[in-house]
Amino acid sequence: MRKNFKLFYRILTVLFLIICQSVQIFATEIYPTKDITVIVPFNAGGGIDVSARTLLTELEDYFPEISFVVQNITGAAGTIGAEELFNADPDGYTIMAAGNGFNVSSITGLFSRSVEDYEMIAQYTTSQLGLYVRADSPFQTYEDLIEFARQNPSTLKMGTLTATMNQFAILAIEEKEDVNFKQIVVGGDQPPQPELLSGRVDAYVVAVSQNTTYIDSGDFRCLGVFASERVPSLPEVPTFMELGIEEDYQLTFGLWAPPTTPIELTSVISKAIKSVVEDPNFKNTMTGMGYYAQHIDGP
Incomplete structure (x- = not known):
């Protein structure tokens, strides 16, 4: 009797495992x-x-x-x-x-x-972050922007998005160059590009992918990209590694x-x-x- 019970129990266990596996396979198929x-x-x-x-x-x-x-x-x-x-x-x-x-x-x-x-x-x-200004900005290069920031502490209006990789990248620039920007929150629930176009901010750090059309249209200029190698769509723009900042604030x-x-x-x-x-x-x-x-x- 005990042997029969053990055999019956083993059969039930095997059947249960088969049913569970079948349910998983069926769920995946549908x-x-x-x-x-x-x-x-x-x-x-x-x-x-x-x-x-x-x-x-x-x-x-x-x-x-x-x-x-x-x-x-x-x-x-x-x-x-x-x-x-x-x-x-x-x-x-x-x-x-x-x-x-x-x-x-x-x-x-x-x-x-x-x-x-x-x-x-x-x-x-993935997408790299870039530092952007308007095409008519007096800052032709990253060095131009940093020189102005050094001469005018907390004056340059830098667009940022709180608690994001963008903000971390801006803080890295401030630390490396010993400058302070006047950080202004942009984006969030609204696209950030109008903030730069309107002049509410002088520069901002956003994903390269967000600004491709603005570069192509001639509205914006990119001064640097956070990447280990130059971005194919911006071959003339230096990486921040070239500019002395080794951190790669890449978005995934x-x-x-x-x-x-x-x-x-x-x-x-x-x-x-x-x-x-x-x-x-x-x-x-x-x-x-x-x-x-x-x-x-x-x-």
Whole structure:
């Protein structure tokens, strides 16, 4: 009797494991079956927004039965959108496109959560930060700007975005050059470019990808890029490493899911991202906009 019971127990255990595995495989095979909401925690037209929409357009070719619906949930340096994702159902139908900037918010104490509180699906691109002025600015070079800042402490109006990599980059310039800018908050819920165009700020540090069209139109001039090598779209612009600042304040953009989202779901999206990112046409498109496409799997 005892032998029969043990045999029966073992059979039930094996059947249970088979059923669990079958459920996971079935869930993966049918996911996704409906539209996926993609939270972008910054304004439309910003670096994260543009890169995400470019990626999502390509991803829809891999999932022709559904759409990726972008929702710009802005405010508080991206933390409002990040909190929205944290509280979303972990069913794979609400995800977020965000950069390493929202982890900066955690480090500075602006946000109580960190990247460890979310499930990373995959990284899909990076973008360098650049220092920009208007084309009619008297500052023709980085050295011109620094010389003015030294002669006129706390006078040069530098656009910044609180608790972001952009602000860290500005602080690095101040420390290296022993200068003080008059920092003015730009961007956030609105595009930062009008602030520079209008003259409300004399310069700002933003992602290269956000200013490509303004460079092409002749409205802006880039004085330096935070990168280890010169950016292909700005071959004449020196890197800050050349200018004496070794830190590389690179922005990384990826897709994230709510905590406890099953890896069986996130891996489906990650594999599709990998296929998109490896496509030469996509790489060329991203490079032309000032991004560098690369895939790093979340799990």
